[in-house]
Amino acid sequence: MKPCDxxxxxNKQVRIAIVIPCYNEQDNVPDLYREILNTDFPPRYxxxxxxxxxxxxxxxxxxxxxxxxxxxxLPVNLGIGGAVQxxxxxxxxxxxxxxxxxxxxxxxxPGELSKIVDVLIDDLADVSIGSRFLTGEGxxxxxxxxxxxxxxRRLNRFLVGVTVNDSTSGYxxxxxxxxxxxxxxYPDEYPEPEAIVLYxxxxxxxxxxxxxxxxxxxxxxxxxxxxxxxYMMKVSLGTIFLYIRLKFNGKHLN
Amino acid sequence: xxxxxxxxxxxSIAVAIxxxxxxxxxxxxxxxxxxxxIVWILxxxxxxxxxxxxxxxxxMADLLGIVYAPSLIFLAALFAIVIFxxxxxxxxxxxxxxxxxxxxxxxxxxxxxESKKDGSTSAP
Numbered sequence: 254m255k256p257c258d259x260x261x262x263x264n265k266q267v268r269i270a271i272v273i274p275c276y277n278e279q280d281n282v283p284d285l286y287r288e289i290l291n292t293d294f295p296p297r298y299x300x301x302x303x304x305x306x307x308x309x310x311x312x313x314x315x316x317x318x319x320x321x322x323x324x325x326x327l328p329v330n331l332g333i334g335g336a337v338q339x340x341x342x343x344x345x346x347x348x349x350x351x352x353x354x355x356x357x358x359x360x361x362x363p364g365e366l367s368k369i370v371d372v373l374i375d376d377l378a379d380v381s382i383g384s385r386f387l388t389g390e391g392x393x394x395x396x397x398x399x400x401x402x403x404x405x406r407r408l409n410r411f412l413v414g415v416t417v418n419d420s421t422s423g424y425x426x427x428x429x430x431x432x433x434x435x436x437x438x439y440p441d442e443y444p445e446p447e448a449i450v451l452y453x454x455x456x457x458x459x460x461x462x463x464x465x466x467x468x469x470x471x472x473x474x475x476x477x478x479x480x481x482x483x484y485m486m487k488v489s490l491g492t493i494f495l496y497i498r499l500k501f502n503g504k505h506l507n
Numbered sequence: 508x509x510x511x512x513x514x515x516x517x518x519s520i521a522v523a524i525x526x527x528x529x530x531x532x533x534x535x536x537x538x539x540x541x542x543x544x545i546v547w548i549l550x551x552x553x554x555x556x557x558x559x560x561x562x563x564x565x566x567m568a569d570l571l572g573i574v575y576a577p578s579l580i581f582l583a584a585l586f587a588i589v590i591f592x593x594x595x596x597x598x599x600x601x602x603x604x605x606x607x608x609x610x611x612x613x614x615x616x617x618x619x620x621e622s623k624k625d626g627s628t629s630a631p
Contacts, residue, residue, distance in 0.1 A: 305614075323618075323622070324618070325614045325615060325617075325618045326614055326617065326618075327610055327611070327614045328610050328613055328614060329606070329610050331607055331610060331611070335607050335610070335611065338611065339611045339614055339615065342611060342615060343615060343618070346615070441607075
């Protein structure tokens with residue numbers, strides 16, 4: 254590679270889609286949108302926030318339209334997994350280099366984006382996950398949540414031999430190789446821990462990066478107390494069966 | 508005794524035939540897909556067989572070593588119902604995925620359409 258080529262390569266714009274699934278997030282969406290626009294990203298980033306409105310029953314749709322933000326309106330409620338996959342499909346088809354998943358409730362500060370994205374730009378990983386637990390800074394989540402996260406860490410390590418400390422974190426970045434995988438299949442409900450199995454079986458390199466997260470600014474977490482047991486069972490079963498299906502049936506998921 | 512037995516036999520044959528006619532009618536009207544109708548046609552066939560073959564149940568129970576013949580009915584019926592329910596769950600899961608794919612395609616196309624529309628109106 255000639256020096257001038259390398260320079261061009263270094264200065265090449267990186268197209269990044271920020272996929273933001275939202276369900277009834279009318280109070281959070283305007284702030285988040287403005288915060289993303291006002292964030293000083295590195296100059297080579299070409300960032301586009303893409304909101305996926307999962308058939309909200311409040312005014313999320315009108316607000317997104319009013320803001321002039323790129324948004325995709327799902328005609329029926331698909332749940333978080335289906336909504337995120339819609340955004341990933343958008344990013345994949347529109348030729349984005351990297352897609353970042355960011356929660357619509359303001360938990361994931363846009364200022365931390367470059368931490369997870371740079372790992373992919375440097376080609377150190379295919380999937381990078383923003384973790385709360387690597388150094389213990391920032392908002393640390395509730396006790397029960399941490400117990401669950403600990404359990405999934407063990408399960409993942411047992412099944413695929415990969416240790417992901419914060420397997421429920423939704424602050425993730427995917428490169429095109431990973432986007433190709435999720436374009437085909439993505440878990441439905443509570444998809445984050447299952448997706449790790451999906452990535453590992455497809456031999457994608459996963460990297461975890463410490464990010465500081467905030468407490469939710471409004472709305473409720475999709476994981477509510479009385480649903481915890483259902484959540485644990487669903488995710489455990491989902492993880493185990495996804496592993497079996499991918500491992501023993503080849504990679505045909507349909 | 509013989510009389511009652513014949514009466515119930517006539518009744519059960521009649522019911523089986525009516526059931527079969529209903530199934531055929533539903534298929535003919537396009538309200539029941541052929542893939543599901545096979546199960547129901549087999550069901551009516553079994554129903555009809557045992558209403559005509561009066562000792563059939565006892566013979567079958569004897570063959571399988573069941574002392575109380577009517578319990579064979581419950582066993583067979585339960586098996587059939589469970590298998591059919593699993594089949595329906597499979598169909599349901601398949602449709603779930605198809606609906607999800609369709610909804611996503613539609614949303615992505617709508618976004619494309621709308622962004623194109625906005626682009627053409629705002630262009631000088």
